[in-house]
Amino acid sequence: MIPELGHFVLIIALVLAIIQGTLPLIGAHRGNVALMALARPTAQGQFVFIAIAFGCLAWSFLVNDFSVENVARNSFSQLPEVYRITATWGSHEGSLLLWVLMLAFWTMAVSVFSRHLPDDMVARVIGVMGLISVGFLAFLLLTSNPFDRLLPPAPDGRDMNPLLQDWGMIIHPPMLYMGYVGFAVAFAFAIAALISGKLDAAWARWSRPWTTVAWAFLTLGIALGSWWAYRELGWGGWWFWDPTENASFMPWLAGTALIHSLAVTEKRGAFKAWTVLLALTAFSLSLLGTFLVRSGVLSSVHAFATDPTRGAFILGFLAVVIGGSLVLFAWRAPKMLTGGSFNWFSREAMLLANNVILLAAMGSVLLGTLYPLFMDALGLGKISVGPPYFNAVFVPVMAPALFLMGIGPLARWRDASLPDLFTRLKWALAVAVATGLLLPLTLDGFNPWATLGFALAAWILLTVLIGFRERMRNGARLASLPRAFWGMQMAHMGLALGVAGITLVANYEQERDVRMNIGDHTTLAGYTFTFKGTTERPGPNYRAARGTIEVSKGGKTLYVLHPEKRIYNASGMAMTEAAVRYSLTSDLYVALGEPLDETAKAWAVRVYHKPFINWLWIGALFLVVGGFLAASDRRYRIAVKKLEAPAGAAAQGA
Amino acid sequence: MKRWIPLLVFAVLVAFFAKGLFLNPREVPSPFIGKPAPAFTLPVVGEAERTFSPADMKGKVWVMNVWAPWCVSCRQEHPVLMALAQSQPVPIVGLNWKDKDREAAALLERHGSPYVAVPDDLDGKVGIDYGVTGTPETYIIDQAGIVRLKHVGPIDPDTWKSKFEPKLKELGA
Amino acid sequence: MRCLVCQNESLAGSHAELAEDLRREIREQMKAGKDDAQVIAYLTERYGDFVLYEPPFKPVTWLLWLGPLLFLGIGATAWYLILKRRRTLQDTPVDERQLVAAAKLLDEK
Structure with a gap:
């Protein structure tokens, strides 16, 4: 019964979504208040019903209802309870339901936190989100019903993919989807503004906090995904440039550009058409990612089971949503040059450069991800585009953006002079260059990549400090600085930490792949790793060979690590469970490879020394916190209402 | 006009995606088509004294089927090959790939052999030379020892008709 | 180097059997004194540019x-x-x- 209930409430949600996606929009067009008023209740009702459906699916997983096909394929009676719940979003169907749930959640949030907005704006924004929801609910119900029954029921499940049985995977998808779907709000605001023609500073101010929060969630989701890959895939990598990762990274790059151009549009009224286009692009890339991951056009480690009808459905939906929005853009985007003048080194110019570079980087990632598809479709042969390409291309493209990041926040709006900037920044520049040149010498000799990385990290950090100092000089106290300022500076600092971490781990990590018998030892980065053999250890739904490795330095045993090699009962899949000793300055990472003889006494063992890798995720955390801080700035809570009148009047002329 | 550029870019992408839905990103084409089949000499399963080498087949058009006793889809393919061995004249050679458990002889004894010879590639090196990624894979090799066609995955009567027969006809077999 | 039988994993990171064989083959060739370019040529001759994660410039x-x-x-x-x-x-x-x-x-x- 529970699965049927879930199916039924999903259909109700679809009906509500159809109402939400049509009547309020018509109402806004005709000025009919009653129709516009439908937006909020339908959005909230939709959220309730989708939440019930989600609960039903989670329940089916929790009680091991193997008569539900989705449960039978993705769960297992021996699976621990936590994973049974998270298996709810481990499959294509379940994750799509999560997507829809997040969309409904965001829509509800808009309906609650929009009391200061004009009614027609609210009706349009919620209406557009309703239309998106219609597409996804229809997709879910028509091609990927998570509640399909299996007759006869399976005696037991086929188990969740062992790779996903990790707590990083419990929270990674919800956070990632919060980000993906959050861009739908910015998208809906942009569409609403295009329809109404009120593309003004007020619109930018409304979109800004929503976009920033979505961006922060996306950042968190990506960081968790990377952290999961590091711990779970067994060879210590943290970013693989896999199509699935790129699918989340492209909206992030576009979203980052959007946040910055929204700043210009809000403060100076410039770049309106461009900002709208970016808002459309960020969400379009989220949709594109969904298509790439679920249609089977690209091969990826994380791809869901592929099915051409699903692919065709999403592609059709994509064409309607993105194509439609781009037509609207071409038709309604402001044709006049808006905003005032600014010169070469003004903050506007810096932010524009940031946008140009971020989009070039996004374009490069898109090009690399899709190039194999282009070649295949044109019959030019098959190639693979992997990490060497992306690393070679991405780093040089992004480096100038990191440099400009130091200048942008310190440049004045409209009119900044180079000599003035130079006086304020010359010490930071000198110290950054010196750090870049000297630091590698103390480590491992001159290395151009390390120099570039260190110099940029130091440069960003120093300019952030200068930013604080200049504010304090003007009499401000730290605590009284606006949260938007704190948020920006924290995010920039986070990027500096991340760049430092990446530079260190990419240039100075060490690894050894050795055959080890009991008692054998190997030395890496001053640590001695001694293999003490393996023991059998049964887990809840797997059998494991548990290795014991002692790590010592100077004859003193420091840590004992237990990497595991697991064979999962239901699928027979082998999994490497690495053991990691985390610390702020370096990780020791040990993974068991394959047993090398019949008696399984000798093993292939991989040991890694990863300096400062955790700075990467600490940096990402700074970005996230910075995003939330900026979005919670006082002016979004207070000023919105007051801005309406003048901005609305002004926009008539624009 | 500038405002239509994003739409234009998107339209091009959609066209590629639509095409992409009908392509398989995992099907790796063989770089050997039109090139000489790599030479090897291997013992033959079930015949202690005999060895097999592609040179033995010079002057004939022949089919090489890479299979293994542990491979499930090869079993599915086996009856199709049996029927083909009886219904058409092109000889089929069955490269026995990485049969570590030495089961091939017994298996062919039990279910019958569609092969004129079963070279025994125990360590899988010949397979690697042919760029084998997984069993079953099937090649057509012509009179001069040139690889003419490679098929990945099991053969069913339809693929034989649509893919193999035209090629064999073209080669005059 | 890309693993051929997996969805998208590097040759070094894959657990698949063919990846192991290819790793062994590469090790043997390295031991026999062949340089990187020769080993890469050996693999692309057999599997095409698809095995390379770094596409050639052509x-x-x-x-x-x-x-x-x-x-x-x-x-x-x-x-x-x-x-x-x-x-x-x-x-x-x-x-x-x-x-x-x-x-x-x-x-x-």
Whole structure:
């Protein structure tokens, strides 16, 4: 019964979504208040019903209802309870339901936190989100019903993919989807503004906090995904440039550009058409990612089971949503040059450069991800585009953006002079260059990549400090600085930490792949790793060979690590469970490879020394916190209402 | 006009995606088509004294089927090959790939052999030379020892008709 | 190097059997004194450019390798043209100025 209930409430949600996606929009067009008023209740009702459906699916997983096909394929009676719940979003169907749930959640949030907005704006924004929801609910119900029954029921499940049985995977998808779907709000605001023609500073101010929060969630989701890959895939990598990762990274790059151009549009009224286009692009890339991951056009480690009808459905939906929005853009985007003048080194110019570079980087990632598809479709042969390409291309493209990041926040709006900037920044520049040149010498000799990385990290950090100092000089106290300022500076600092971490781990990590018998030892980065053999250890739904490795330095045993090699009962899949000793300055990472003889006494063992890798995720955390801080700035809570009148009047002329 | 550029870019992408839905990103084409089949000499399963080498087949058009006793889809393919061995004249050679458990002889004894010879590639090196990624894979090799066609995955009567027969006809077999 | 039988994993990181065989083959060839280029040639001869994660630079991949440069070039040109126009922008429309003023007034410190 529970699965049927879930199916039924999903259909109700679809009906509500159809109402939400049509009547309020018509109402806004005709000025009919009653129709516009439908937006909020339908959005909230939709959220309730989708939440019930989600609960039903989670329940089916929790009680091991193997008569539900989705449960039978993705769960297992021996699976621990936590994973049974998270298996709810481990499959294509379940994750799509999560997507829809997040969309409904965001829509509800808009309906609650929009009391200061004009009614027609609210009706349009919620209406557009309703239309998106219609597409996804229809997709879910028509091609990927998570509640399909299996007759006869399976005696037991086929188990969740062992790779996903990790707590990083419990929270990674919800956070990632919060980000993906959050861009739908910015998208809906942009569409609403295009329809109404009120593309003004007020619109930018409304979109800004929503976009920033979505961006922060996306950042968190990506960081968790990377952290999961590091711990779970067994060879210590943290970013693989896999199509699935790129699918989340492209909206992030576009979203980052959007946040910055929204700043210009809000403060100076410039770049309106461009900002709208970016808002459309960020969400379009989220949709594109969904298509790439679920249609089977690209091969990826994380791809869901592929099915051409699903692919065709999403592609059709994509064409309607993105194509439609781009037509609207071409038709309604402001044709006049808006905003005032600014010169070469003004903050506007810096932010524009940031946008140009971020989009070039996004374009490069898109090009690399899709190039194999282009070649295949044109019959030019098959190639693979992997990490060497992306690393070679991405780093040089992004480096100038990191440099400009130091200048942008310190440049004045409209009119900044180079000599003035130079006086304020010359010490930071000198110290950054010196750090870049000297630091590698103390480590491992001159290395151009390390120099570039260190110099940029130091440069960003120093300019952030200068930013604080200049504010304090003007009499401000730290605590009284606006949260938007704190948020920006924290995010920039986070990027500096991340760049430092990446530079260190990419240039100075060490690894050894050795055959080890009991008692054998190997030395890496001053640590001695001694293999003490393996023991059998049964887990809840797997059998494991548990290795014991002692790590010592100077004859003193420091840590004992237990990497595991697991064979999962239901699928027979082998999994490497690495053991990691985390610390702020370096990780020791040990993974068991394959047993090398019949008696399984000798093993292939991989040991890694990863300096400062955790700075990467600490940096990402700074970005996230910075995003939330900026979005919670006082002016979004207070000023919105007051801005309406003048901005609305002004926009008539624009 | 500038405002239509994003739409234009998107339209091009959609066209590629639509095409992409009908392509398989995992099907790796063989770089050997039109090139000489790599030479090897291997013992033959079930015949202690005999060895097999592609040179033995010079002057004939022949089919090489890479299979293994542990491979499930090869079993599915086996009856199709049996029927083909009886219904058409092109000889089929069955490269026995990485049969570590030495089961091939017994298996062919039990279910019958569609092969004129079963070279025994125990360590899988010949397979690697042919760029084998997984069993079953099937090649057509012509009179001069040139690889003419490679098929990945099991053969069913339809693929034989649509893919193999035209090629064999073209080669005059 | 890409693992051939997996969805998208490197040869080094894959657990698949064929990947193990290929790793062993590569090790043996390295031991026999062959250099990287020879081993790579050995693999591409058999499996095509698909095994390489770093696509070679040849006519069909020119766009791939030069694309990012092209994007950056287009972006830089656009930046330059926009800035040139903005700098000489004499008078800002009145309503825009009011809007900025209004926004500034509302900005808390």
